[in-house]
Amino acid sequence: MDLNTVLQILDSAVRLMTPLLLACLAGLYSERAGVFDIGLEGKMLMAAFSAATVAALTGNVWLGAMAGLLGALMLSAVHGIASITFRGNQLISGVAINFLASGLTVLLGQKIFGLGGRTPSLTPGAELEAQVGPFRAWLSGIMGPDTAGWLTTTPRMTGITLPFAETLGNVPVIGPLYAEVISGHTILVYVAFLMVPLTWWVLYRTRFGLRLRAVGENPASVDTAGVSVTRLRFAAVAIAGLLCGLAGAYLATGLSAGFVKEMTAGRGFIALAALIFAKWRPWGALGATFLFGLLEAVANRYPNLDLGVITVPSMFMNALPYILTVIILAGFVGRAIPPRAGGEPYVKER
């Protein structure tokens, strides 16, 4: 395995870990506030569908991303109302949200595009042009043809070449690493990585973060201090929705070009696994999702990994995140202890 292969695998790992990282941080906010969220998968799926649909209809990926955020937020609202307002079972609510997204995306997708649940491909071409046409015509009517053309020509996220990538490319080792692995991703990849220090800062250095963590450990104490448990938990669930929205939008319009049925393929649960792996900490989330992204990248590149002694089948590589999480949960390698009040609805005393 030469340096080039390593770089390609790392590059692929960075792209594959991005939706996991965003979803994992989403779960982190929610669960740190004491609201279990096994609906990450559903929210991501809904966001991916909304983002791809609006991007296909308008030809503008950023309008698509907004729709993705809205789609995930809507399901977050359902989760909040069920598990905070009505003090329902958070796990059951999460299960329901996953099924809701899985059914609605196909139903609506079939209605809008009639392509058996997928959206048109977001790569420029006849299929996409046919969709964008009416919107562009409508837009030109209002804003003039120049604006319409400008607004409807980026159906998919494009990579950003970071400064000096070209010049540094010739420096041994560091150069290619910078040019191949770090530079050239879409904006959401960098947003995801910036979310890690930001989340750390919010959780550990702001008043909101302190209260958020407290409400996940001992909501009664927060209530006693005169802070609304309900409002804090709703805020956390909404942040989780936004991050899932970004994850879904990246999945459908950054990583792939369009939505296909069940495209999250268990990523929401891998993110959940990563969250446990990370012991509910932001920097840990970065490490865990990188590990899982790397596993996926290696499994994609080598369907049957030959280690000389034994051949590792790709199914094993795909199941490895889950197996590792069970081992972590078993407490054999450093114990993972969830927030104390997680999963329990808060009942205010009278």
Added chain:
Amino acid sequence: MEKMPKWADVLLTPLISLVLAMAISALVILAIGESPWEALTTMIDGALGSSYGWGFTLYYATNFIFTGLAVMVAYHASLFNIGGEGQAAMGGLGVALVLLSLPLPHWALALPAAMIGAALFGAAWALIPAWLQARRGSHIVITTIMFNFIAAAALNYILVNLLRPVGSMDPASARFPNETHLPKLSDMALSLGVEWGKNTPVNISFFVAVIACVLVWLLIWRSRLGFEIRAFGKSEPAALYAGINPVRITVIAMLISGGLAGMMAINNVMGEAERLVLNAVEGAGFIGIAVALMGRNHPLGVFLAALLFGFLYQGGGELALWTSIPRELIIVIQALVILFTGALDNMVRVPLERMFMAMRKRGA
């Protein structure tokens, strides 16, 4: 004092939840430009209008009875078993291994052997999550989710690399021997001179599922173990004080739950496909959650809810065939049933309780 009469708790709350779920589903159908009434009549006609429809409805219901009972037993011990999907898949492996390796001369011998294989494999797949919950305190919901994925990967590997007959491209096992094929209900009807449910997969496992309902009822409400399970589920400290061993109850409840989920394989793997195929469970493990919630965690309720979901499943297939509504509509209905009967239970229950309290005050 009870806040509302028992009949209201058992009948009214699930019915109102069902009506709410159906109403929202109707809105969804309207939103995609179809007629909810036409959808409903198509479903009723396709699922209940002929013995052919009933044959499929009962076949699906058989699957859901097993997975519903599985979720229910665990639920009485306050354990939320989302792992029915993986346990049922492993049950299929158990059935396939038994039927392919033992020379069983007749289905009457093969059925009990296959049931043991299915239950053992299903229970084994629930054992590790149960043990981790009981001993290491890791959350059973998370571990059973992980085990679903691990089961899917493991079965994929086993089917492609180990059980696939030489020369076959299909990721599926060899066909089970002819002697082990279960009698279909249509054949049984025919031997009585009645033509019923021709070419439908419903088979003798339906009766096994009904017997399982009765046995689970006896277990939960008429046995010492059932009492311990329920006591543990209601209050762990109280159970501990009463000398009930929490580790033992957690593990036993999950073994029974996993065994029941695994037993589903006698219907779908042994009775229908007659070989083990990839993804044989097709989400029935998850539907068990909706069935148990809808059935108020009682075997009779589970039976009725399984019939309802069997109807929805068969009706959904017919919808996809005759209208432009995709069969994914059933997943939306399933999600809404889970949401209203499970997560939004208080939304339905609290106003009802208030209503009954007010009525009682006026009466007094």
